[in-house]
Amino acid sequence: MISTKNITFSYSKEQSFIFPDLHCDAGNTILITGDSGKGKTTYLHILAGLLRPTSGSIEIDKTDIVSLSEHKNDKYRGQNIGLVLQKSHFVSALTVLENLEMASWLANGKKNTERAKKLLNELNIANQANKLPSQLSIGQQQRVSIARALMNEPKVLLADEPTSSLDDKNAETVIRLLTDLSKEYKTALVIVTHDSRIKEKFTNKLTLI
Numbered sequence: 001m002i003s004t005k006n007i008t009f010s011y012s013k014e015q016s017f018i019f020p021d022l023h024c025d026a027g028n029t030i031l032i033t034g035d036s037g038k039g040k041t042t043y044l045h046i047l048a049g050l051l052r053p054t055s056g057s058i059e060i061d062k063t064d065i066v067s068l069s070e071h072k073n074d075k076y077r078g079q080n081i082g083l084v085l086q087k088s089h090f091v092s093a094l095t096v097l098e099n100l101e102m103a104s105w106l107a108n109g110k111k112n113t114e115r116a117k118k119l120l121n122e123l124n125i126a127n128q129a130n131k132l133p134s135q136l137s138i139g140q141q142q143r144v145s146i147a148r149a150l151m152n153e154p155k156v157l158l159a160d161e162p163t164s165s166l167d168d169k170n171a172e173t174v175i176r177l178l179t180d181l182s183k184e185y186k187t188a189l190v191i192v193t194h195d196s197r198i199k200e201k202f203t204n205k206l207t208l209i
C-alpha cells in the first residue's frame with residue numbers, strides 16, 4: 001500500500017508543485033496522467049524517495065519514507081520499491097541474468113538466481129538470460145527492467161511511461177505483465193503515462209493539472 005498526503009515540491013523559487021493525494025492498495029494499480037511538464041515524473045521520483053518533498057508524507061505500509069534519513073531511504077528503496085524508469089540503466093558489461101542477480105545482491109547481499117530465472121521465465125525472456133542487455137530489443141529490455149524491479153518482492157512498483165517506445169502489441173503485453181505480476185506479488189502499481197492506449201484500460205487515475 002502507498003498513500004501520500006499534502007506533497008509539495010519545488011526545483012526553484014519560480015516553479016513549485018502541489019501534488020494531489022494518492023492512494024493505492026497492494027495488488028491494485030493507479031495511473032498518474034496529465035499534460036507534458038505538469039510534474040508526473042517529478043511526482044514518481046518523489047514517491048521513489050529519489051527527490052525529497054518540501055512538505056507532506058508518503059506512507060508505504062507503515063513507514064513514512066519522507067522522515068527517513070538519506071541512508072535509510074536508499075536502503076528502504078532497494079528493499080521495498082521497484083522502479084521501471086524511462087531509461088533502463090543496465091550494467092552493460094553484465095548479462096541479463098547477472099543484472100537481475102545484482103539487484104538482489106545490492107538489496108540484501110544475496111544473489112537470488114532462482115528468483116531471477118523465475119521472473120525471466122514469467123516474462124517470456126528466459127532465452128535471453130545470457131545475453132548482454134544491448135543485444136536485446138527495446139521491448140525485451142523493457143521486460144528485463146520489469147523483472148529487475150520485481151527482484152526484491154517490492155511493496156510498490158513505480159513505472160515511468162513504460163510503453164512510450166513500444167508498438168501496440170508490446171505495449172499491451174507490458175501492461176498485462178505489470179498488472180498480472182502486481183496482483184501475483186501483491187504490489188501496489190503506480191504508472192505514469194500519457195499513453196491513451198493505457199489510459200482507457202484503467203479507472204483509478206490521478207490527473208495532474
Ligand SMILES: Nc1ncnc2c1ncn2[C@@H]1O[C@H](COP(=O)(O)OP(=O)(O)OP(=O)(O)O)[C@@H](O)[C@H]1O
Pocket residue numbers: 011034035036037038039040041042043194
Ligand atoms: N532536475 C530538474 N531541475 C529543474 N527543473 C526540472 C527538473 N526536472 C524537471 N524539471 C521541470 O519540472 C517540470 C515538470 O517536469 P516533469 O518531467 O516532472 O514533467 P512530466 O509531467 O513528467 O512531463 P513529460 O510528460 O513531458 O515527461 C518541467 O517544467 C521541467 O522543466
